[in-house]
Amino acid sequence: MRRLAACLLAVFTTLVVVAPPSQATGPVRYVALGDSYSAASGVLPPDLTAPPQCLRSTANYPHVIAAATGAQLTDVTCGGADTGDYLAGQYPGVAPQLDAVTRDTQVVTMTIGGNDSGVFINSILRCGAAGLTTLGKGSPCRDQYGSSFQDTIRTTTYPSLVRVLKAVRAKAPHAEVAILGYPSILPATRGCFPLMPVAEGDVPYLRGVQATLNDAIRRAARATGVTFVDLSRVSEGHDACQPIGVRWVEPVLVGTNPVIVHPNALGEAQMAAQAMKVMRRL
Template identity: 65%
Template structure:
């Protein structure tokens, strides 16, 4: 049955209502010669931020996260942690703005700053898009205006003018400075990275069937997004943080591009139920860009020899024992460290990491995140791993 303009508008408004509710809210070990360089401890990494950080809508969902936060185990913080061997504390939450750094965003969800400490080594975030509701509101309102105009002209720019950008400059920017200053106070020795938002729309033209923005408003929304990213950049510079620019690397990967190329899912025809947000590919590319800008060392993509056998045994055990996702991630990170150091011939460091693996198993058991049979199986695995790696 063909859609009438009324039913199309109703469907579109429903999708855009969902958009308003969720949008933007919804290291180096070397060895050489006779003397090996001392091994570095795993980074204590805390991830803060909004739904671009939490990867709202990307499967699988992190079962350890509050449901309201829409956090995925494939968000860019998890990717960074896996690639670097960092110890991740992820408090990203869809819908967050800078006030949620200091205040509880939802009942039972602590202020994000509470995750930081003097021992934190690395902090990442995307934040600011939800402040004053500016960015999500602008995209939704411009989409509705595009429907009304049939995609012709620049109805959103004609109606709102510089209002959105003025709010970003006068309200969002100082809020970002305060948030980043608070982060610095809570984690004084941490390296802090503030990520910009990847492009949502192309420079010109648009794709009205997928992103219902009038052609003349495409550049208008691009300008607003650049103003937001510039506010993040200036706030990072003002507080000694590192700005991770996403504009250049995400060019050509906006929501108008085909699946497999786009980083951002469109309003219509996409794969992410949370529209106008990064997909898993986009999150992985945001992670890669952050690792590159910060110069973080990564663990080998695939271990070889006995190390590969140890990881294969661990993965089989984790699957057989049905370990919780969060427990599995914490333990597997430690197994990676054991394998990495053993592969470099740093047996003393590998034995130390083996001890931290056993200690983590004990902590998980005491916190009732492991059953007794699971903990005993993991302890047996650790002894077999030591034998396989000649530790």
């Protein structure tokens, strides 16, 4: 009987010692990385603990996730971030985002890539400027820039995404890492000039640029074993041309977010819901 008790004790002790991180007691250790879509830049209330330059909101999807799951959140999201800001400080006094990730981190989320090479934001701004010159007619942006935006995403943004996702996984080898795509900004058919000052013929062109970016994110996630949270389908019909209470992203004109073409509080809540639906540890 003593020998049996000793064996049972040894087995129990071994199970406790080798229990995987997912079975550890206490709240899930959650680190949020990423750009303004992660930070919810412009959405009230602001996060007063964040560097002012980061324009971070306590209504961003990481805070929504943490409130819903009880996770212990470390939020280093920052407006304007690109993949380079994971490895180097974005602003003086702001540490590289990867510094927040440690070996005992259990969950990491992010939205990143849209600011790389200025491609995504530049495509929106330049197409908006071009649309104003034609009063919303034709396809002046596509005619001027052709495939240049998509070419840069494929040749520059994609490898940068792969590099930083590998770096995140190296720092937190036991964590579930998830990267969210970007929600729909324009509708599938006609736009809403001048609220979104994009010429009618450039609406499908810009949607193509966004689809290329989201595809690059998806492929980078697959190449590095990271969870991809696809927002393309679920956000259809919630673009910046829709009315308040339906849209997840605010338009250039007459919007509720001073940081134009960015998610509102509803959009952030829906991004959180989709992440929690897809991820295993949330």
